[in-house]
Amino acid sequence: MTADFVGIGELARRTGTKVQTIRYYEEIGLLPPPARTTGNQRRYDRAAQQRLAFIRHARELGFSLDAIRTLLDLVDHPEQPCERADAVARARLAEVESRIVRLLALREELQRMVRECHGGRVAQCRVIEVLADHGRCLYADHQAPDRTGVRRGGDRQWASADGQRSAS
Amino acid sequence: MTADFVGIGELARRTGTKVQTIRYYEEIGLLPPPARTTGNQRRYDRAAQQRLAFIRHARELGFSLDAIRTLLDLVDHPEQPCERADAVARARLAEVESRIVRLLALREELQRMVRECHGGRVAQCRVIEVLADHGRCLYADHQAPDRTGVRRGGDRQWASADGQRSAS
DNA sequence: TTGCGACCTACAGCGACTGGAGGTTCAAGG
DNA sequence: CCTTGAACCTCCAGTCGCTGTAGGTCGCAA
Numbered sequence: 001m002t003a004d005f006v007g008i009g010e011l012a013r014r015t016g017t018k019v020q021t022i023r024y025y026e027e028i029g030l031l032p033p034p035a036r037t038t039g040n041q042r043r044y045d046r047a048a049q050q051r052l053a054f055i056r057h058a059r060e061l062g063f064s065l066d067a068i069r070t071l072l073d074l075v076d077h078p079e080q081p082c083e084r085a086d087a088v089a090r091a092r093l094a095e096v097e098s099r100i101v102r103l104l105a106l107r108e109e110l111q112r113m114v115r116e117c118h119g120g121r122v123a124q125c126r127v128i129e130v131l132a133d134h135g136r137c138l139y140a141d142h143q144a145p146d147r148t149g150v151r152r153g154g155d156r157q158w159a160s161a162d163g164q165r166s167a168s
Numbered sequence: 169m170t171a172d173f174v175g176i177g178e179l180a181r182r183t184g185t186k187v188q189t190i191r192y193y194e195e196i197g198l199l200p201p202p203a204r205t206t207g208n209q210r211r212y213d214r215a216a217q218q219r220l221a222f223i224r225h226a227r228e229l230g231f232s233l234d235a236i237r238t239l240l241d242l243v244d245h246p247e248q249p250c251e252r253a254d255a256v257a258r259a260r261l262a263e264v265e266s267r268i269v270r271l272l273a274l275r276e277e278l279q280r281m282v283r284e285c286h287g288g289r290v291a292q293c294r295v296i297e298v299l300a301d302h303g304r305c306l307y308a309d310h311q312a313p314d315r316t317g318v319r320r321g322g323d324r325q326w327a328s329a330d331g332q333r334s335a336s
Numbered sequence: 337t338t339g340c341g342a343c344c345t346a347c348a349g350c351g352a353c354t355g356g357a358g359g360t361t362c363a364a365g366g
Numbered sequence: 367c368c369t370t371g372a373a374c375c376t377c378c379a380g381t382c383g384c385t386g387t388a389g390g391t392c393g394c395a396a
Contacts, residue, residue, distance in 0.1 A: 007393095009342060019343085020385060028383095039392045041343055050300070058299050061274060065383070071299065074290045082293035086285045089295045093278040100271050103264055106229055110261040117254045122242045125250035127257045131226050131239060132218070175362090177373060187374085188354060196352095207361045209374055233352070 005035075005043045015052045022052065030055060030069060063092060173203075173211045183220045190220065198223060198237060231260060 012019045025031040031051060034042045044052075054075070058068045067088050074085050109130070116126035180187045193199040199219060202210045212220075222243070226236045235256050242253050277298070284294035 007342075008344095018385075021383085023345095024384065037392085039343085041392065054300050059383090061277060061299070071296065074293070075296060075300075078290040080290050081287065082285060082290045082295065083287065085290060085293050085295040086282065086287070089278055089281045089285070093275065093282060096271055096275050096278060100268065100275060103268050103271065107261065107264050107268065109229060110257055110264060113257045114254065114261060117250055117257070119254070120250060122246040122248050122250045122253060125242070125253050127250065127253040128239065128243055131229070132222050132243075175374075186354075189352085191376095192353065205361085207374085209361065227352090 004046050008042045011044045011049060011052065014049060015056050017052060017056055025055060028065070030065065030072065062096065067092065172214050176210045179212045179217060179220065182217060183224050185220060185224055193223060196233070198233065198240065230264065235260065
């Protein structure tokens with residue numbers, strides 16, 4: 001039987017959150033300030049545990065803390081219509097879909113880079129050439145706004161003058 | 169005919185970078201310090217323009233600045249074998265592939281949320297229920313390490329006590 | 337009572353920028 | 367030649383979502 005009032009460490013273990021993260025959520029108002037022992041240590045009840053589980057789950061699904069704040073407001077006022085929760089989820093879905101499209105194109109590009117590198121010198125390395133030249137890129141999502149003055153040859157004469165820059 | 173020595177603003181426009189970002193890249197040593205006018209303003213040559221284009225392209229493909237630093241070192245020393253560039257690209261590819269897998273699962277989850285929200289009250293909203301309960305989640309990547317003491321019903325009694333928390 | 341791990345607050349730092357304040361320079365028009 | 371205003375300069379603070387550290391306190395078992 002697990003106790004219902006637990007310390008922050010136990011809560012962290014149960015929800016897979018770091019202790020500092022829990023305190024951080026409290027600080028920014030996502031978690032209400034919990035009860036304290038006489039020695040000023042936090043004690044969390046089951047409601048807090050479930051609220052934190054909600055937050056972690058939403059975070060893992062990629063919701064921003066701001067979106068989660070909106071969602072938690074809705075949780076706290078369950079008589080409203082759920083359009084806002086729906087809107088938050090839909091926005092997130094759109095975001096995820098566009099990321100998937102971008103990542104698929106990116107994967108193509110990287111696969112091509114790796115496929116074409118035949119283990120020679122850097123001077124012939126396609127990885128670097130592809131990165132150097134927008135024109136060879138399959139990934140259409142990031143066209144340079146103005147390509148004027150940018151040659152599309154395989155030259156890499158634009159490395160820094162001495163070839164020895166090691167600003168660290 | 170575009171001039172070959174341009175100010176930072178023109179460079180920004182040509183590469184789709186913000187002016188501050190260019191200065192930041194210089195500060196952290198990704199771009200070498202450019203020539204200056206007598207009045208201390210930066211003037212960039214074509215090499216700098218191409219180097220910045222390389223950086224931006226790599227960033228858009230999701231490389232970290234650290235990975236880009238490695239790549240630029242290779243660009244500056246083209247006599248080495250290209251194994252390191254290849255390794256950077258391969259690592260990135262693996263990363264992208266795992267992100268795609270995660271995002272596809274996540275999309276499923278969000279689509280299900282949205283599909284099941286029938287525009288009622290928040291009290292019946294599936295978006296919130298799914299977020300509240302790990303057990304209903306298809307997205308296997310984030311199993312809670314310990315579900316003891318977490319009921320799996322549709323109850324949402326764990327909202328904060330007063331229902332009025334508006335810490336902002 | 338002692339010991340030690342869990343806890344407390346406060347603050348600094350990460351990556352990769354972005355924005356603003358407050359001052360200087362450049363280039364075009366009059 | 368002088369004025370104007372956009373572009374530039376440096377320095378610094380803030381963003382997001384944490385994470386880590388320092389230096390001190392508490393809880394609990396032996």
